[in-house]
Amino acid sequence: MSVEVERLDDAGAWDALVARADETTPFHRRAALDVIAAHSDTDLHPLVGYVGEEPAGLFPVFERSVGPVSVAFSPPPNLKVPSLGPATFADPAMKRRKRERRHRRFVESALSVVDDEIAPSFVTVRAGVGYDDPRPFVWNGFEPTPRFTYHVDLTPGQDSLLAETSSDLRSNLRKTDDDAFEIVDGGRPGMEQVVVNARRRHEEQGISYGVTPAFARDLSRAIPEAVTAKICRVDGVFAGGTIVLSDDDTAYRWQSVADFDAPVPAGDLLDWHVIRDAIDRGLETYDLVGANNRRLCGYKSKFAPDVATHYRLQRSGRLMDAVANLYLRVR
Numbered sequence: 001m002s003v004e005v006e007r008l009d010d011a012g013a014w015d016a017l018v019a020r021a022d023e024t025t026p027f028h029r030r031a032a033l034d035v036i037a038a039h040s041d042t043d044l045h046p047l048v049g050y051v052g053e054e055p056a057g058l059f060p061v062f063e064r065s066v067g068p069v070s071v072a073f074s075p076p077p078n079l080k081v082p083s084l085g086p087a088t089f090a091d092p093a094m095k096r097r098k099r100e101r102r103h104r105r106f107v108e109s110a111l112s113v114v115d116d117e118i119a120p121s122f123v124t125v126r127a128g129v130g131y132d133d134p135r136p137f138v139w140n141g142f143e144p145t146p147r148f149t150y151h152v153d154l155t156p157g158q159d160s161l162l163a164e165t166s167s168d169l170r171s172n173l174r175k176t177d178d179d180a181f182e183i184v185d186g187g188r189p190g191m192e193q194v195v196v197n198a199r200r201r202h203e204e205q206g207i208s209y210g211v212t213p214a215f216a217r218d219l220s221r222a223i224p225e226a227v228t229a230k231i232c233r234v235d236g237v238f239a240g241g242t243i244v245l246s247d248d249d250t251a252y253r254w255q256s257v258a259d260f261d262a263p264v265p266a267g268d269l270l271d272w273h274v275i276r277d278a279i280d281r282g283l284e285t286y287d288l289v290g291a292n293n294r295r296l297c298g299y300k301s302k303f304a305p306d307v308a309t310h311y312r313l314q315r316s317g318r319l320m321d322a323v324a325n326l327y328l329r330v331r
Contacts, residue, residue: 003056005109008048017058023087023130026245031222033060039215040076047113049106057106059086063118072120078210082289083310085127107136122316134311142313150305152286154279166302172265173272181234181264183273186241190229191216194241198257211255216243230273232266240266244274250285251278271303
């Protein structure tokens, strides 16, 4: 059973495969990939593997040259794309041995294409939670590093979930008068406002922040049905905001910021609003996007989430470790 990997430049055909794979996110959509490539100054390689005419996997890879050296990413750094990487297709009834063999050969064939077309000296992949078997990459010289995010299970419903959340969250929701604030759909202006305020917050902490209003705006134009902004206002003044991405079963808390000096707990109010809306839409999971920062985990854990693991996978030589670190600092 051989797996043939080739470029798939037909956006409609690519998106049809994205819709079939459980391991994909809204960032895997072709229009989103094009926006990511444009804002990271990279070239996109949309790779798909086939066994005969059946898809075995898809793998969006981004190429960037640093001087004479080529590097490959999925996703590129510094745009706060939480994960991307490969997604696989397999019949649930397929026996494990056959499924693992197909997966391994897909990864090997995809990496062979990457090596032939890009010849990268450094490759980094940040796979999603659904991609839970990184062994084919490890067997091909990649170093795995576990990363974490929080998933809130929405299926029990609003009342059951609220009972499991922290007491301070419940208190904040109970004590805040509904007339003291409003949460509205901010559209693209709201998205830009969230990014501008998030950038200011990062600068105050001396942390780089690569997301730009233009990136958020272009992303919302590329996949408008998947991107929304929720804005919390007090007497018409911005108190906080969240940019949410959604697919068929998950809402992703992509970018979020709250004014600590606001007279209402804007962060709590926004996240609970997004949770309620996601439940009403029949979604199953709220991904809080990241559980690696200890300080932020103190806030996110109040929503009674489960810890979910995904993997960063890197392959490089010692020289390229230095080049890659320089590249990440420059970007």
